Amino acid sequence: MRQAMHRFQVTTPGRGLTEVTDALRRWLAEQSTEDGLLTVWCRHTSASLIVGENASPEVLLDLEDFLARLAPDGHRHRYRHDAEGPDDIPAHLRAAVTLTQLSIPVQAGSMLLGTWQGVFLWEHRHAPHRRELVLYLLGT
Template sequence: MRQAVHRVQVRTRGRGLVDVTGRLRNWLTEQGIADGLLTLWCRHTSASLIVGENASPEVLQDLEDFMSRLAPDGDRQRYRHADEGPDDMPAHLRAAVTLTQLSIPVQAGEMVLGTWQGVFLWEHRHAPHQRELVLHLLGE
């Protein structure tokens, strides 16, 4: 059994989804581990990870629209915590109802994703950020 750990920096443009699937595939290829489990960890409280459709950009926009209704931006009248502005607490809520960790099986050196699945970092703040993902691959 072997393992590999790596940190990936992801620059966001502000609120929205960033497809990181290709970066993950490239790193997996370099590791030479055929079968195992890839764990992704997002080191932030205002960003998250999802597996979603990577074929239609409309899906990503619909996800963002849904999340805007679920956790709308606000101010001190809507949320107690607004230290960094009106998108502060909504960003934490969005991260809380999505995921900061994913586990993806690896077979024959590839993530076992469905035909239309991709891995996305979801930035929940309006301003661009530098986010960090930790990748942990365990297998042989």
């Protein structure tokens, strides 16, 4: 078994989904692993990861609308934690109900994603951020 680890930065434009599939593919292509498991870890409490459809932008907009209803911004909702503004605790809530870690099977040196699947970093804060993802590959 071989293992490899890598950290990389993703700059987000603010709240919304940023596809990172190609960056993962590029790093994976540099490894000499044929079959294994790729773990992607987001090192933040106000951003998360999802596997979602990467063909229709409407899907991403609908996902964002859904989370906006689930964890709306603003002090009027009587959140206790608002140290960094009205999007502070909603960002943490959004991250808590999504994922900070993904496990993706690798076969023949490629992620086994479906035809319309992509990997996205989901920024939950309004302001742009630099987020760090950690990649860990275990395989043969």
